[in-house]
Amino acid sequence: MDEIKEVHTPYEMGVVVPKKVSDQIGEGYGHDCVEVLVAQFHRVGLIVDRVVGLHDEFLKLLAPVEILGKAAAELQLKKRTHIGVDIQFEWDEAEAFIRQADGSFFSWCERFRCYNHMIYGIVNKSESAIILKSNCRDVRWEPGESLVWKLETEAIVKEVFPLHDEIKRKQLLKCWALNWWDLTNQPIDEIYAYYGTKIATYFAFLGMYTKWLFFPAAFGLLLQLVDFGSLQLLVIPFFFICIISWAVLFFQFWKRKNSTLLASYSVGAESAYKYMDMEWSSFHSSVGLVKKWGDGKAEDKENFQREEWSGRMMRFRNDAIIILSIICLQLPFELAYAHLYESIRSDIMKFGLTAIYLFAIQYFTQFGGKVSVKLIKDEQNENSEYRANSLVYKVFGLYFMQSYIGILYHAILHRNFMTLRQVIIQRLIISEVLENLMENSLPYIKYSYRKYRAVRNKRKREKGPSGRKSYFNSRVEKEYFKPMYSASVGEELEDGLFDEFLELALQFGMIMMFACAFPPAFAFAALSNVAEIRADALKILAMYRRPVPRVAATIGAWLNIFQFLIVVSICTNCVLLACLYDREGKWDISPGLAAILIMEHVLLLIKFGFSRIVPEEPDWVKANRMKNATQAQNMCSKQLLRNISGGRGAFVTGTQKTD
Template sequence: MKENVELVFEICVVIPKREAILKGDEDFDCGNVFAKELKNAGLVVDRVIGNSDEFFKVAAPLETLGRAAAELRIMKRTHIGMDLQFDMVEVDAFVKQPDGSLFSWYERFQCYCHLMHGIVNNSKSSRILKFNRREIRWEVGEHLLPKLESEIIIKQIFPLHDDKIRKKLLKTWALQWWDFTTQPVDEIYAYYGSKIAIYFAFLGMYTQWLLFPAVVGLIVYFIDYGSANLVVLPAFFIAVILWAIMFSQFWKRKNAALLARWPITYGNAVDEEYKVVGMKGNAQPRQNPMDLIKLLEADRVKGKKVFTKYEWFNHLLRIRNDALIIISIICLQLPFELAYAHLYEVLNKDIIKFGLTAIYLATIQYITKLGGKVSVKLIMFEHNENPETRADSLVYKVFGLYFMQTYIGIFYHALLHRNFGTLRKVLIQRLLISEVVQNLIETSLPYINYNYKKYAVRQNKEKEEKGSSGTFQFTSRVEKEFLKASYTASTGEELEDGLFDDFLELALQFGMILMFACAFPPAFAMSALNNIMEIRTDALKLLAMMKRPVPRASATVGAWLNIFQFLILMSICTNCALLAWLFDEEGKWKIEPGLVVILIMEHALLLIKFGFSRLVPAEPAWVRAARAKNSSQARDMYTKRLLRTISGGEKTRELKKIE
């Protein structure tokens, strides 16, 4: 199992800087014991002394990763298309990653977690460890890593950037401006994992597709068609709805093609048992499904009853939690949003409106953050299968809060007052000011936070070394990386990472430009320009301003695609309402030919929305053909092996009879 791969330190363990170790205590020192145990597990350790902390950089040779993968029973894609448990002996049977490595970043991360958490006290008695004059008892059979974390000896564990690959991606991705939307998706997958790669693939495709409605929207808005405007706007509306429907379906095809290109095994997307970095594994009061399966095998009648009870309890629990969120939104957030929209409409002075908006933004930030925390608490008691299903549950709940916050004021201006002038001002404000401010915050806050931490370390160091000469500087790259912000979600790090906020921003933008397309067609051009910048700022944020994120197993956009589909349905209704008011200026709601056409158009578009999935397959033909070929090969192989087993068994029985 030899592979010419340069050994790279991919994980860092941080402990506080220790006082001078007393003579004779070297073998009992926590740092020395931990480093020794890591080496015994087959890992390579490089210790770096920083200004206020000590850093253990950890790397794993291929043989060590292979042993851990076999122990974890990681499923990997084979050359015949089947997903089988990894075996070091038959390593040549498994498909390599696009970058030529045997294991993906997610698989390597799983192996690191397993190896580090697998360190236990196998001696016959407890061991005394020392740290800064403290004594810690390491009991027999106790895991070392959780013990040191509970004693606040291990401060943090985080993935390290590979400086060589990071610099290459900076050049070919974050700082590459010649092609606005093309990205090295395979390299992003190899370095960050499938979830982040899928986000950038989605963002790139979405931005490419935005160019068509952007151009058409500018033409519709800036050219005066006179009386033909009543025909042009409905035509534009139909075009953008068909565009959105096609985009969602063709994204499914691209997602399927990416999954076929990357050797991703869904058997690996299990519930992580480790609390290593960022994404924390959360213990839930749930029954182990394996216990239910054993019960079903032992007593089929009783097992079915228990399974049915378990299934319906899970469904009712989710329904209860969703109902609590919906009722909270209707009873608490909806009146607040309507009150703000009404006051904004009736107030005359701009300075008062500005002050009202400032109070509103501060309050709504608190409400949404509180709602996110409540949603996380509710999800902790749901019986979800793995972290990704829990994350999807969080997405649905928190998006409801943001949907109300973002759109209810716009609906108020559009539906109740029919004030298209105010509606356009609000849309321009949200699209220009909000998105620009959001991008500035995304890029500036991590930078400010990083420099503040550097300043704090510098001040502490100068206090410790009063009277010392020389200028202070950070000598190690790993210490600078430790001071950078983590890629976490605004709702917290329990269930989601920073992709939650990035996808949320896209979804809110998509809903805004699509649901009010007839009111402000240039919104598509503004969003296209913003997204071109978004690709670069998000890439720069991940590569230069934040720690390397923890990889996630999922290889789809998950719940966000359903949210985009929901926004398409909403946009059909809202745009038809906007067009109806253009034909019904007096507000008498007479069933005239124009209104009849709009109602017919709405029903036709809804039918097209639900029928288009039948016309455009969700998978390309070559993906289906490759899967069918792999399934046929696997079936033939198992059939031949089974026939040999049966034939061999019959011959053995015949020989026994003759004897």
């Protein structure tokens, strides 16, 4: 396969091991762990560069395209061919498979999986255990045992993590994070090539959502700046109808765009790789049940039913625990805050109370999220994607209560629209400022603190001069000290996009549920999201390590949450309009109130009717999928006929010889 060439790529994986203490290892001491590990990496075809840091040694790994191709064949990855059919990859037939948009042969998700296969696939093939040494420690490497897993359990291999490509990272910084001229346009293809499907999908959603926000933002500013006089009570309901229609259409067109992304990016290898996080427990339990099936006994059916209903009851129990905790613990706290806010007269004290409340509630919801993670671990979900969705629903329930119940208290019980608008402004401003400060400052603080501790400990051991500023001489060590791009709750289930989607969902709920009370909130959300695109890009490029690629090509459970918020906003805004029309608070069914009730039913009809008007999948995607399915069916049919014909011919020949 000499004709398969690929542009040289920098080192893509890093392995952290302890530095060798030379004065503690004499001649004949045995097999050094790090030396054996490096030798095994060379044996499987990896290129290794050893870098000595302050306290640790770093092994930078790079695999040539031929080695990646052989690993992909061993993993039986499926890749898209030039005729549009996903076929199991074979290195000898590599020219039949398409390349990525950036010219590389494998996507980042495929390369990462191949690296994991090669790194963790090194096993002891001898018949006896091998004694390894690491700074006067003995480690038994048993036959058939993975070397890297063994060294990780012994805390010798401290971490395996992907490395940034400095050339591509700087290019993305220039054309994406620091490019303020294109407000919502982003290089999605380059983001996908560098980070994978899930992160590319998030930024595609954020860009489309921000672009669509410009219409309600302009409409809301128009209502705020222009005095419509007696027509004001008619203009606001019209604005509300337009907003609901806008939200429904946006998500329908997002589904169309998402299907396009799926057709463009989710090739066979990535879509089939649903277990990127090594979450195999539930998968193996299901496989075990399948293997037991087939005897035709009644107990087989009972085992399946028992597993199914026990899992459902476990999820029901966990959901009940979260709901009861919200009602019994969080609801009284939220109502107490709302009542205290209503009784305070000073605006400065109200602003300070809101800031303290939002700061304190962060820890409360994070604690609730950690409890949710522990509950989810007992559930029998099919894979990590289902577990992550279960976590999303539970944690969002906590945030939903703390974000909106106090505002509903001001709107419905007190009917104080001035206070309501003031609370919305404070919530939007303080929450956005607090979130951005936490998101952008914490990673830098963590990195600076780890770097300071490392340098300080190095000085203490060597007793060097105090005027020396830094011992860092390698970029890989700086990347190692950067924090991981993980979620605030349950980093083993979700990455940092959990917090990004949560922030968008809370913002969407705030501007939608109280649209009639404060229309200019859409303008603030649009400006905030324009800045959010660049801030998130800068954060993920400069402040965090390169994230582990995940294969989810949709926004998952968040789509259901956004659509749920649309239905809730129909109800809340109709209540707000009723408060505007019924100023005396008698709740009489006057013609105006009757019109609001009719409008509520019409909007619900619009919500569920527009989903049929706008198709979720473009015709070209559907036609392309049907074409690929037809070609695959024809190929399988012809191969089957050839096999049958060959078998028939062999059978006839054998019969004649027998005669």
